[in-house]
Amino acid sequence: MSAKLALLKNNKSKSLAYQTSLSVNRAKIISGRTEIIRLSSNENAYGPSPRALSCLNNTKELLQRYPDDTYEALKEKLSKNLSVSPSKLVLGNGSSEIIQFIVNAFLTPDDQVLMSKHAFSLYRVLSEKAQAEVKLLLDKGWKNNLEDFVQAIGEKTKLIFIANPNNPTGTMLSSKELKSFLMKVPEHITVVIDEAYAEFITHPDYQSMVPQLAQYKNLIVLRTFSKAYGLAGLRLGYAIANEAIIEKLNLHRNPFNVNTVAAEVAAVALEDQLHIQATVEKNCIELMKFKQFLSLHNLSYIDSLTNFICIRLFEKTELVYQQLLKKGILTRTLREYDMADFLRISIGTKEEMDECKKALLTILKGFAL
Numbered sequence: 110m111s112a113k114l115a116l117l118k119n120n121k122s123k124s125l126a127y128q129t130s131l132s133v134n135r136a137k138i139i140s141g142r143t144e145i146i147r148l149s150s151n152e153n154a155y156g157p158s159p160r161a162l163s164c165l166n167n168t169k170e171l172l173q174r175y176p177d178d179t180y181e182a183l184k185e186k187l188s189k190n191l192s193v194s195p196s197k198l199v200l201g202n203g204s205s206e207i208i209q210f211i212v213n214a215f216l217t218p219d220d221q222v223l224m225s226k227h228a229f230s231l232y233r234v235l236s237e238k239a240q241a242e243v244k245l246l247l248d249k250g251w252k253n254n255l256e257d258f259v260q261a262i263g264e265k266t267k268l269i270f271i272a273n274p275n276n277p278t279g280t281m282l283s284s285k286e287l288k289s290f291l292m293k294v295p296e297h298i299t300v301v302i303d304e305a306y307a308e309f310i311t312h313p314d315y316q317s318m319v320p321q322l323a324q325y326k327n328l329i330v331l332r333t334f335s336k337a338y339g340l341a342g343l344r345l346g347y348a349i350a351n352e353a354i355i356e357k358l359n360l361h362r363n364p365f366n367v368n369t370v371a372a373e374v375a376a377v378a379l380e381d382q383l384h385i386q387a388t389v390e391k392n393c394i395e396l397m398k399f400k401q402f403l404s405l406h407n408l409s410y411i412d413s414l415t416n417f418i419c420i421r422l423f424e425k426t427e428l429v430y431q432q433l434l435k436k437g438i439l440t441r442t443l444r445e446y447d448m449a450d451f452l453r454i455s456i457g458t459k460e461e462m463d464e465c466k467k468a469l470l471t472i473l474k475g476f477a478l
């Protein structure tokens with residue numbers, strides 16, 4: 110999901126509100142084009158599994174009825190896929206909804222929450238809405254500085270958000286770093302490890318923190334079908350945590366929060382791991398080629414391991430964003446992350462990336478004149 114932040118007042122201080130990004134319809138009007146290349150929201154450029162798509166037809170007959178609110182069938186499949194009991198799962202209308210459950214369940218205006226200044230902005234937006242004290246920590250080499258997180262823990266700290274890999278930087282923490290961090294966090298503080306982009310990482314030092322749930326009762330791992338599974342429009346995410354936490358989160362869940370189509374299609378998508386593998390392989394190739402292109406043209410970037418990358422364009426960032434938009438290419442500026450120098454570009458298909466490179470070169474040559 111891409112977003113733009115606007116200022117909103119609450120009775121404590123000025124806080125940020127979450128806004129969705131420029132719509133494709135707006136992009137079409139601005140560019141005067143009928144086709145838009147969407148490189149703004151880190152979706153799967155290749156779409157969902159064809160098997161998942163073909164199951165869509167079978168969901169028609171289910172639409173008349175409410176979903177099964179236990180979501181047993183999907184949880185069973187997830188449980189096998191993750192090797193955890195179904196009782197350790199809660200589903201959400203996107204993992205965004207689960208972030209809301211977490212904030213509702215763990216934060217009051219007396220509490221403090223820790224997160225990176227360059228973390229997914231919804232953590233901050235929702236925590237500020239809950240009037241909790243948000244402590245933003247500076248990254249080190251564009252990576253969450255876990256030593257600083259440990260140092261920042263105080264009496265009021267109740268919750269810690271970490272995305273691994275991180276959006277918007279695209280960097281990752283190794284499993285060794287995260288395991289040693291988890292050991293240092295007191296048990297009464299809940300740690301959220303958001304693995305929205307986990308499937309894209311091929312680095313050998315990366316591991317999901319799901320197996321650590323056996324050891325840490327204060328851990329929540331978040332996952333989504335919006336990214337590698339190519340199902341952002343369905344809105345389905347989930348949390349994996351120990352039963353006591355799941356029970357707390359469920360208190361904030363409305364009945365039938367996940368729709369029937371999402372539950373049915375996701376269950377089939379989960380079975381098609383070859384599609385995920387193919388997506389990741391193609392993404393790696395396009396990411397590598399794009400990094401080579403950026404280096405060749407002396408454009409600096411944050412060394413991402415995911416399906417998006419931040420390029421540093423300094424004072425030209427906004428202009429490049431606008432000019433790409435005029436050429437029908439939708440990307441993402443990062444002012445709300447205090448990264449106004451950077452443009453985040455999702456990694457698209459070969460054709461989309463070729464178009465993007467061509468457009469970037471034309472725009473940047475224009476600046477040189």
Ligand SMILES: Cc1ncc(COP(=O)(O)O)c(C=O)c1O
Pocket residue numbers: 110111150151202203204205206229272275276303305306332333334335341344345346
């Ligand atoms: C790190 C991270 N977590 C969670 C989300 C929310 O994803 P969704 O609500 O689509 O599951 C996003 C979306 O961009 C994200 O970047």
